[in-house]
Amino acid sequence: MQMGMIGLGRMGGNMVKRLREGGHEIVGFDMNPESGRDMDSLEALVGALKTPRVVWVMVPAGVPTESTIAKLGELLEPGDIVVDGGNSKYTEDREHAASLAQRGIGFLDCGVSGGVWGAERGYALMVGGSAEDYATVLPIFETLKPEGEYGLVHAGPVGGGHFAKMVHNGIEYGMMQAFGEGFATMMRSEYVTDPAKTMASWRSGSVVASWLLDLFENATKDDPTLHNVPPVANESGEAKWMVEAALELGVPTPTTAAALWQRQDSRGAADDILRVVTALRAQFGGHVTKIDEIATH
Structure with a gap:
């Protein structure tokens, strides 16, 4: 057509x-x-x-x-x-x-x-x-x-598509936050020598296997520690709208809210968690933030 x-x-x-x-x-x-x-x-x-x-x-x-x-x-x-x-x-x-x-x-x-x-x-x-x-x-x-x-x-009906996408993005926030927290925990542990390789191994056979893990491996191939990725992840609004809608509907959404607050906190904090979130956003959406842009946040 x-x-x-x-x-x-x-x-x-x-x-x-x-x-x-x-x-x-x-x-x-x-x-x-x-x-x-x-x-x-x-x-x-x-x-x-x-x-x-x-x-x-x-x-x-x-x-x-x-x-x-x-x-x-x-x-x-x-x-x-x-x-x-x-x-x-x-x-x-x-x-x-x-x-x-x-x-x-x-x-x-x-x-x-x-x-x-x-x-x-x-x-x-x-x-x-x-x-x-x-x-x-x-x-x-x-x-x-x-x-x-x-x-x-x-x-x-009208509004249903964007409402569903809003919820989709709220879930996405929580998933990326969880991967980031897992990566940061392994980065600080003496028991895991290669956190990036460990997470990449979950791409097959694991209950947490996902396209986000595929993108994570892409992001860490040349930078296993993600230290060249700025720990800043902006939020585009959907997770905030989801938390607001959930409050009106009486639905508790602590995971989405926590991920939203973490992104807002990232504007002044260095954290391996946000390096993962930033790297994944660059992989699937082309949302690239450069190191020298951090000072503007």
Whole structure:
């Protein structure tokens, strides 16, 4: 099918690559003229698409997403669909959907996980919105997801996709924190001579085997102690939103909260735990923090 993609950065650009390889016609726009964009404005992108249109927004959450969706509301027509694939807060989705619905435009929120490896491995997609709009965009989702049974879910109504992605990221925080704590404990012990090699051994046969451990081995191949990795890990908001939502729902989330506090503490502390978290974020998402940037935190 044909679709417009707004945002051709680290995630959007790789998604376009996978979609085109899957046979879809993708028309791309980005503010950066060096992005490989097909169109140089939103107006040109909308004009290049056949009706009914599907436009995927893959720009940073907050003002960039807000302004882009507002502009699309002015440019699109009844029957068109907007997909927000960024990390917007789930409460904002209903506002976007209501605003677009006044013009007869559909809206889907899609949580996307897969980072810089997604073009090759596929993306885990969590979608919120109506069953009708979901069915319309399903060929796109099917191409973006990994091969096999899993990796795609219609999580619920509008907001459900980003709510699921928020919870996903909260779990991710806790998993990386646990790996970091285990690594730090072995680093200070006289009983384990090679903590990195020990953790890498868990990649097969262990109940904690995971893609995060695969990425950990990548990160430690040339730096087994991770001492060249800055002990600073920023938080992008989802874990904070999850803790807030859990408090409102009466659900205790001590693991996610502890991982969130640890990341905030990292802005002024050196710790092997955060070296692991930082290294893993660089591996799966390209979130690179340089040693000389620590002083700015």
